[in-house]
Amino acid sequence: MCWALAVALLGTLLLLLLLALRSRLPSEPPLDRGFVPWLGHAVEFGKDAASFLSKMKQKHGDIFTIQVAGKFITILLDPHSYDSMLWESSCQLDFSKYAHLLMDRMFDVKLPDYDPNKEKVMLRSALQNKNLLSLTKAMFFNLQTLLLSDPSNLSRQWTDKGLFNLSYGIMLRAGYLTLYGNEEENYNDPSCQDKDRAHSAEVYNAFYKLDQLLMRAARSMLTAAEKKEAASLKGHLWKLLSVKRLNSKANKSLWLESYKQHLEELGVDEDMQPRAMLMQLWATQGNAGPAVFWLLLFLLKHPAAMAAVQSELEKVIRDRGQTMKQMQGISQEMLDSTPVFDSVLNETLRLTAAPFISREVLADMQLKLADGRKFSLRKEDRLCLFPYLSPQMDSEIYEEPEKFKYDRFLNADNTERRDFYKGGERLKYYNMPWGAGINTCIGKFHAVNSIKQFVFILLTNFDLELKDPEARIPGFDKGRYGFGMLQPENDIMIQYKLKD
Numbered sequence: 001m002c003w004a005l006a007v008a009l010l011g012t013l014l015l016l017l018l019l020a021l022r023s024r025l026p027s028e029p030p031l032d033r034g035f036v037p038w039l040g041h042a043v044e045f046g047k048d049a050a051s052f053l054s055k056m057k058q059k060h061g062d063i064f065t066i067q068v069a070g071k072f073i074t075i076l077l078d079p080h081s082y083d084s085m086l087w088e089s090s091c092q093l094d095f096s097k098y099a100h101l102l103m104d105r106m107f108d109v110k111l112p113d114y115d116p117n118k119e120k121v122m123l124r125s126a127l128q129n130k131n132l133l134s135l136t137k138a139m140f141f142n143l144q145t146l147l148l149s150d151p152s153n154l155s156r157q158w159t160d161k162g163l164f165n166l167s168y169g170i171m172l173r174a175g176y177l178t179l180y181g182n183e184e185e186n187y188n189d190p191s192c193q194d195k196d197r198a199h200s201a202e203v204y205n206a207f208y209k210l211d212q213l214l215m216r217a218a219r220s221m222l223t224a225a226e227k228k229e230a231a232s233l234k235g236h237l238w239k240l241l242s243v244k245r246l247n248s249k250a251n252k253s254l255w256l257e258s259y260k261q262h263l264e265e266l267g268v269d270e271d272m273q274p275r276a277m278l279m280q281l282w283a284t285q286g287n288a289g290p291a292v293f294w295l296l297l298f299l300l301k302h303p304a305a306m307a308a309v310q311s312e313l314e315k316v317i318r319d320r321g322q323t324m325k326q327m328q329g330i331s332q333e334m335l336d337s338t339p340v341f342d343s344v345l346n347e348t349l350r351l352t353a354a355p356f357i358s359r360e361v362l363a364d365m366q367l368k369l370a371d372g373r374k375f376s377l378r379k380e381d382r383l384c385l386f387p388y389l390s391p392q393m394d395s396e397i398y399e400e401p402e403k404f405k406y407d408r409f410l411n412a413d414n415t416e417r418r419d420f421y422k423g424g425e426r427l428k429y430y431n432m433p434w435g436a437g438i439n440t441c442i443g444k445f446h447a448v449n450s451i452k453q454f455v456f457i458l459l460t461n462f463d464l465e466l467k468d469p470e471a472r473i474p475g476f477d478k479g480r481y482g483f484g485m486l487q488p489e490n491d492i493m494i495q496y497k498l499k500d
């Protein structure tokens with residue numbers, strides 16, 4: 001026992017020594033280990049990755065390697081070169097190893113080995129094409145249940161509410177009901193609607209609290225008290241998502257049925273299944289609500305943008321001889337007829353979506369950049385893109401990149417603008433909120449339809465104002481860089497009432 005301990009200690013010391021000694025080879029990207037042994041830049045990186053990486057970019061250029069908690073991460077920030085990573089074979093650059101580590105740290109999920117590509121193909125088909133139509137329809141009814149059948153929303157007096165709370169709450173609850181099913185079959189039955197409202201609120205309230213802890217859980221930085229709180233919230237959510245509860249639901253989506261079948265085929269037991277379901281709740285519902293928050297806030301702060309969206313919306317409805325009140329759904333054709341809204345959404349996501357696209361280097365390899373430079377990467381390092389810095393916030397690509405310009409992605413003839421340049425060369429990747437390559441979001445079309453439906457129902461049925469028109473757009477919760485949509489540091493109060 002003593003020997004084993006001594007050998008383990010010696011091994012750890014040797015590893016630390018090797019890490020401390022690592023120096024850059026001429027063929028490798030610039031190396032910045034930071035001053036703290038082993039930890040390297042972990043603290044700065046975790047606190048505010050965007051500021052830290054832009055400082056590193058100024059110092060080293062658009063490719064460099066940093067040390068973060070014992071791991072060496074090469075950051076690539078030249079969007080012309082992103083294809084060299086995105087389409088590299090999974091024998092060299094692996095996506096799932098790091099994803100499995102996060103699943104365990106954040107959700108206590110341990111799954112047997114499986115082919116992530118096969119899983120992706122199956123789940124993608126449940127969210128797209130003909131299945132998208134039924135999801136869009138279900139989302140419409142669930143949004144109505146939460147927005148228009150809820151007596152607390154039907155007042156013609158102003159009601160105060162936090163915009164983030166409203167956006168995230170309604171989107172997560174409606175999205176959850178759409179994918180995981182309703183309490184009973186009949187959407188229009190008031191008692192079923194009551195139950196759906198109560199149950200989805202219980203899920204949201206627990207999920208929201210857990211969401212505030214997840215980023216630090218991913219970095220293994222929770223305090224003992226936070227760990228306890230996270231465990232209790234997860235326990236509560238696992239009960240709400242238990243096999244028995246989910247089996248008893250009506251109107252379950254094909255996505256849920258397919259995922260459940262997939263878990264069963266893998267031999268995942270009944271205790272692990274709710275954990276995987278909670279992880280999927282985060283993956284499928286964690287981004288759309290925050291996106292709606294920023295979009296509505298930008299519209300409220302930019303009256304010209306709000307007027308353009310409102311008038312496009314009125315025209316879409318009027319041209320089809322309808323009123324929103326008569327509508328039993330919003331057709332795909334209508335959802336696809338909103339170029340101004342699409343530009344607003346693209347611009348919102350450009351400013352507020354900040355995922356990392358990350359791969360483990362499985363074997364020593366060479367990375368060839370678009371300008372012909374070649375760099376060696378070492379086995380067991382990580383390669384990471386951060387599209388938020390470039391292309392999304394790159395002043396060479398976008399004029400005044402920090403400003404919201406609602407028509408940035410619109411041509412003069414109202415078609416989508418897709419030509420953006422860096423260094424005189426047209427870019428293939430100029431906005432990457434949905435990821436890219438094998439990391440592309442499989443729920444993109446459902447997400448876009450859901451966001452549009454929520455905003456359309458809200459703007460056509462309610463008057464909406466900032467409580468304080470001078471309120472400043474809040475800063476970002478900086479610990480969330482790298483994990484998808486950003487969230488605000490603080491909420492913004494609005495008032496809303498049913499239109500006359």
Ligand code: HEM
Nearest residue numbers: 283284287288291355433434435439440441442443446447
């Ligand atoms: C504004 C809303 C959304 C944004 C910005 C977004 C963005 C992303 C991004 C960047 C990824 C890649 C993450 C990575 O590989 O590390 C991703 C993955 C994923 N997204 Fe979305 N997403 C959104 C909404 C949704 C919705 C509504 C669904 C499903 C209903 C969904 C389902 C998924 C799933 C299942 C994955 C993981 C795919 C995989 O296994 O690789 N997303 N999303």
